[in-house]
Amino acid sequence: MEIMKDSETRQLSNRRINFLLWPVIAIISLAAEECKFEYPLRRYKALKEEKAESYPMTIEEVHKFLDKVPQEWKDYFIIRFWTGIRSCEIHGLEWQHIDFEHRLIRIRQNWVNGEVCDVKTPKSRRDLKMCGTIYEAFKRIKDSSESGYAPYSDFVFTGKSGAPLDTHYVSKALWYPTLIKAGLKRRRAYETRHTAAVLHIAALENPLYISQMLGHSDTRLLFDVYAPYVANASRTDGNAFDTLMRSEGFS
Template structure:
């Protein structure tokens, strides 16, 4: 096994490697100038030394090469008696052991991170040979991935979510296979705080005035309650207590299935004010004419609404029609919080309405609106909206 360098007809330097009975050629963008040849020869010397010592890692020298998987598979086949497992094998075991603790939607998210990111890059690496430098280099590549317009494709939060299974897997492997944990000094990226952009009261009126009448009550309920999409779409008629004027939040609709709410605090009951009471009654009357379903909000297939459908077909087109700036559908939640505070509702009531564990998040995000909050039952908000003529009728 040996590596050489050669000059291609276009004058650029190429590495030519013969390893495991296979020839690997890796071109470079370096022209064969004296300076570049010196750099290439130094790299060649390192490669050959690593080949002699049995420590050569194709990925470290040619990280973007399409030949990396072939080399690593040949290396793996050549040395089947390694003391430690390969990352892909141990990751599969780890996932099998952990998935019972997670909801199906979270299982799918972790599996996607493994399949799309971690296994292609680390799969053929012995789990004890994954280094801090290797992880940080890979993370930097993820940070530098851009969209067509030059903007970052992955946020710090998304990258942290991609890499945490790697950290967990290597940590468990180090404990069970008795090797030094290499990621002790690893630190997650600092995550950016999402900028909220709630609608003003006037903008809410413009939005409800522009939305298709079929969906007016749907969005009115979003603006009034601050419910998450997954909570609203999972609502069944059994959760609407018309006798006691309550909405019971008990489940989510995620990836085509009903599951438990996100946290214990998310399991809550909201006051059904007159405006909401009337809205749900109108929906119920209309729905009975169309189909017989237990879910309050359904698509044409009779299943709960799909979040992507709401975003692409309803939310964004209506914003454009109303002449409002583009923002996430999640802003209906922020809007509900801001308008309740503006109506001088008690912050504790607003936090409970949103399903927060305490008022800390409310004060951090909406501090300018919290002053003088006093009431506790939601009537102030309802009266504010009525006085502005925003009732949904």
Template sequence: MAHIRVRPNGRIQFDLHLYGCRFREGTKMIATPKNLASAKATLKQMNAEIDLGSFQYRDYFPKSKKVAKFEQLQRDKYPDRQYPFFDTFANQWFERQKSKWKNSYRDTVRLTLDKYLIPNFGNTLVNELTLTHVDFFRQGLVEGEKSDGTRLLSNRRINNILWPLVAIVSLAAEECKFEYPLRRYRSLKEEKAESHPMTINEVRQFLLHVPKEWKDYFIVRFWTGMRSCEVHGLEWQHIDFDHRLIRIRQNWVNGETCDVKTPKSRRELKMCDTVFAAFKRMKDAGLAESNFVFNGPSGTPLETHFVSRKLWYPTLRKAKLALRRPYETRHTAAVLHIAAHENPLYVSQMLGHSDTRLLFEVYAPYVANASRTDGQAFDSLMQSEGLA
């Protein structure tokens, strides 16, 4: 049972006796009549749940160090439960699945389990997890805010957090033989991806202000549209000067090389004169002594965080350009290639897309005149027929 007592400093304290142990949780509430009434209401709810056997310590004291002790006592009390707890099954699921994933994705899933899912559902039996639990959890993620009042997590990030939960419960229902509770679960509608490519003049300004030793690095990014991980994983063996080709064969992610993102990402890029000259300058400067084309101060391949903090954002500020992600070099390359009337199929293959659909969905609005999707041709026809 649970009780209320007032400490010598005048603050309210909850005193609980659970599974033969005493738990004391202090509060910051001074024992005023109003606060006492509120505490008694909470106490009444606690005792009701204790009587029903549904009390969960973390629901009332989520940041308490005693949560783990309570949950262990709870499990020890009922060792012969038919179904496993969520955290036990989730960890087993992770061990079974991790060999199928790249190391970077494996680390992302592990972080999702440890930061979000296990703290919230760990002490719930897999067969007792309901759609209501998931809805309340997801709503809490949706309502999360940064210090400036903007949303903490996007719908896409929230969907990615909940995907392992859905997979775990689905597998548990199949293997433990209980009714799958998330049949009516639907993912959040994801926001349309926005891009903020640079204009030709902005690219010129950026290259004028970037440190001289890094100019060729950004020329390669602006001219080819390669992903950060592709550029950083580029080795000199992938540069074919004889045939003027860049062979995309691997990525550099979290301090190690790994396979490219998709089968279409494994490709050959033709080097124009500007890109060819950039690689030739780097080779003539002795940079080819390292296996990797681009290396950081420590001599290891470049890391995305280093490029962002030390190169990209400082140069944008110096050039007085609007702040945007380093990934916009890729968007910029796509837009400027379309604006230059390059074949859309060529541009799509250059970027490693599976087809041209994404190319026009994302980038066409920025180059309407070049892609002839601004309605001017239709308007000219109507005017020539005297209908406008």
């Protein structure tokens, strides 16, 4: 299945095709049941969805990115890199969800297509601990909002109009231009989430803590998806084991 755009041919992903066909299939299935005719799609199988490639950043690349990002957006990206929060989650954050007293970010809603909606899964409804870096970032954002330098809003991150940020705006106006300035490989803004996961693993954080931080149902996804990238992040794979064995007299 193909569509034409700007005189170029773009192929829809299998995931997108499945998403578009699902409502049609559901309608036909219901009609067959209600109107008593043979369901014509009984042999239909959803297309196999391609696994998206991940390109998490190394610590050095994160530094390069933050050095080149516009200063007024630096804290926004620090929070994304440090927490692995999804775009829809950070854009849906309201100040009522930022608990400075207990240093918690309470993920309670998403901002999608200009509307507030429920979080992705029950596990996505979670409380994220604020380390010192994240706490200070939110304090700077709060101080800027209260000083009048930014338009007041119940939402933490807004555009010039005071409305919550749009994911496409962040990608086109902030993310991709900064990648170019920093001389970094082109990748999706969603890679802030993958980067956070990989760097937390490389830092030897508890896998259960990382899974909870990301809103995963279990730790399996951590090792299935992110483990291959940890060597590039830490550059010390195997050293801890080697040090242990040497301490026991092996050489």
